[in-house]
Amino acid sequence: MEPKFRRRGDGHASLFDTEEAKRIKRENRPWVRALSPERVKESAKMAVLRRGGDPENMQHVLGQHQMQFGIFRGQTFQWVAENALGYAGYVVASMSEESGNSDSHNNLVNKRAFQGYISHYPAGRYAIQVKREVRSARSQSQPATAAAATSTQPPSNSPRPSASSRATTATQPPSSSPRPSASSRAATTTQLPSTSPRPSASLRAATSTQPPSSSPRPSASSRAATTTQPPSSSPRPSASSRAATTTQPPSTSPRPSASLRAGHLHLKNHLRQPREPASCS
Numbered sequence: 001m002e003p004k005f006r007r008r009g010d011g012h013a014s015l016f017d018t019e020e021a022k023r024i025k026r027e028n029r030p031w032v033r034a035l036s037p038e039r040v041k042e043s044a045k046m047a048v049l050r051r052g053g054d055p056e057n058m059q060h061v062l063g064q065h066q067m068q069f070g071i072f073r074g075q076t077f078q079w080v081a082e083n084a085l086g087y088a089g090y091v092v093a094s095m096s097e098e099s100g101n102s103d104s105h106n107n108l109v110n111k112r113a114f115q116g117y118i119s120h121y122p123a124g125r126y127a128i129q130v131k132r133e134v135r136s137a138r139s140q141s142q143p144a145t146a147a148a149a150t151s152t153q154p155p156s157n158s159p160r161p162s163a164s165s166r167a168t169t170a171t172q173p174p175s176s177s178p179r180p181s182a183s184s185r186a187a188t189t190t191q192l193p194s195t196s197p198r199p200s201a202s203l204r205a206a207t208s209t210q211p212p213s214s215s216p217r218p219s220a221s222s223r224a225a226t227t228t229q230p231p232s233s234s235p236r237p238s239a240s241s242r243a244a245t246t247t248q249p250p251s252t253s254p255r256p257s258a259s260l261r262a263g264h265l266h267l268k269n270h271l272r273q274p275r276e277p278a279s280c281s
Helices: 019-027 037-050 058-063 077-083 085-095 105-119 122-152 163-171 182-190 201-209 220-228 239-247 258-272
Strands: none
Touching: 037 058, 037 105, 058 077, 058 105, 077 085, 077 105, 085 105, 085 122, 105 122
């Protein structure tokens, strides 16, 4: 009922999987719900009795416990110790770093029973020690690798350009347009803000003294007459009539001269005087 550990040429226990263990790994067995610890223990005692062992021997009973977790689920503890001792050492070595919160109660009890069974044998303790050393070496190398990767990693997620690309970027001018020469920059600096010719001083003086409007300003009497003139009772002309009136040219009849106006006034006064009666001769 005791496990038969395989040995290497130097006398140490072999941690390699047997062909049967490799075959079971390739099967990728489906997940099943873990059995309760009571059912697992009762089934193990019955297996010990069938094989002619002592059901009171705790190591014999633990050897017939079926694994409720891992890739060898359903196999007995004794079978795993004989066919996959390296895997058994790995499981026990990793249990010290597990919190156990992710495991169900049935799985946790089964793992602890497996740990006690493997640790009971010197070959099992040797496998656990080897796997712990391997895990410790890996954990020490991971921070150094991560630090090296962080120091060489660019701050951006974009791929890092090659050395030839960085050299081309360093020697490339900031703009693709040709840089203007010194004479061109000087001409640009001294260029006038406007290309139109500046007016002369006499023209500016004439502009500043020009009256705002060329039309004569109406006299005070004319403005007063316009202001006091009563509104016309005639109907307001239409828009077309107003436009025609606005665009009508002034009268072309000649204005009477001053001497002609004086003659008319004298004739009018003469006609108003009473005529004397003619005397009889």
